[in-house]
Amino acid sequence: MGLYEKQQVGEKQPLPYPIEANETINAEGCLITPGLIDLHAHVFPTQTFLGVEADRVGVEQGVTTVVDAGSTGIWAFDAFLEEAVRPSVTRILAFLNISGDGLCKGGGELGDMSRLTPREAAALIREQPLLRGIKARMSSSVVKHNGIRPLHVAKEAAREAGVPMMVHIGNAPPRLAEVLALLDRGDVVTHAFHGKAGGMFDEGGELIAEAQDALDRGVLFDIGHGESSFSFRTLRLAQEKGVAPHVISTDVHRRNLDGPVHSLTHTLTKFLANGYPLEAIVAACTSAPARILGMENEIGTLKPGACADVTILQLRKEPTRLTDCEKETIETSERLVAHQVITSGKVLTCK
Structure with a gap:
């Protein structure tokens, strides 16, 4: 589903049974949405240089849900559970x-092919329900001299485990066309809207054929804003x-939390400012990622x-400055702000 598809937000539906409550929340003037899902974040601060x-x-x-995108492989997974998941x-x-x-x-984690663990990764995914897919970062600084080879290994593991793959794209090699050719329906290309050379648009501004082919067969394009991977242009x-x-999604981590990412709601505001409908923006961080994760119910x-x-949101009329990763800045008159969440039986006020 893309941002042109709509989801009804806040429509009143008749309740199938009477409601009794010990606590009520005054959400007048607010937007009530499913709990927001950030499909790309880094939340392993004790073991990685980027984690928050x-x-x-x-x-x-x-x-209410964050998806850590590849901070851990199999060798630190137990520490990830103990130090990141359980305290949160x-x-x-x-x-x-x-x-x-x-x-x-x-x-540079894909620079040494001997440290890739496809069979072990597939086995661990089958054992651990919080693991929803395989992550591979396919840019030159990560793969070094190995080119496209790590992606073949990652795809083998994802198919064996029966899960989608999330692929980071950036500076070539490997070329984006090579990467897209290996992806199947339900796989996710993150950082798809970056402003670097070699992206999904050619020098004349036309969508490259391989990108159109990928979209046609059901490959999914994710924002993955990050420190250097989102361009208004x-x-x-x-x-x-x-x-x-x-x-x-945000690709939020230690180096971009104070800007240009800030938060998921700040990232969503950038789409409001560029004319995307609110209903579609909400769907792109709720029902759409839930389907990718196989957890839509x-x-x-x-x-x-x-x-x-x-999630309870407020749409505030406040002048706001928004900046992308290319340092282009736009101004908007309204922004989305998180007010409260309901999760795990608790009502929490956002900061």
Whole structure:
């Protein structure tokens, strides 16, 4: 689903049964949405150089579920459970890095093919329900001289485990066309709207054929804002060509928390400022990522009978300056702000 598809937000539906409550919340003037899901974050602060505490970018910012995108591989997974998942109120899911090191030894984790762990990763994913897929970072600084080879290994593991793959794209090699050719329906390209050379648009501003082919067969494009991976110019070009992101995520980490990312709601405001409808923006960080994770009946929904996993937002009329990763700045007159969340049976006020 892309941002041109709509989801009804805040529509009144008749309740199938009478409601009794010990506590009521005054949400007059607010937007009630499914709990926000950030499909790309880094929340392993004790073992990685980029990680931030999950609750700081989760429930404190209106996000009830964060998905750690490859901070850990199999070799630090137990520490990830103990040091990141268990202490957090925010629900944490993860894409497991195809490198056994993950990001725990810094970058360049795919530069040594002997440290990739496809069979072990597939086995661990089958055992651990919080693991929802495989992560591979396919840019030159990460793969070194190995080119496209790590992606073949990652794809083998994802197919064996029966899960989607999230692929980081950046500076070539490998070329984006090579990467896209290996992806299947349900796989996720994160950082898809970056402003670097070699992206999904050619020098003439046309969508490359391989990108169109990938979209046609159901490959999903994620924002993954990050420190250097989101461009207003690329977004405007995509709007002109009718290419909509399927998911809005932050790639939030230690180096971009104070800008340009700040939070998921701040990132969502950038789409409001560029004319995307609110209903579609909400869908891109609730129902769309829930489907990718195979959890659409558990999270990303307000269906009667589902567990209460809710975000309460405010749309404030406040002049706001928004900056992308290319240092382009735009001004807007309104912004989305997280007010409260309901998760794990608790009502929490956001900071």
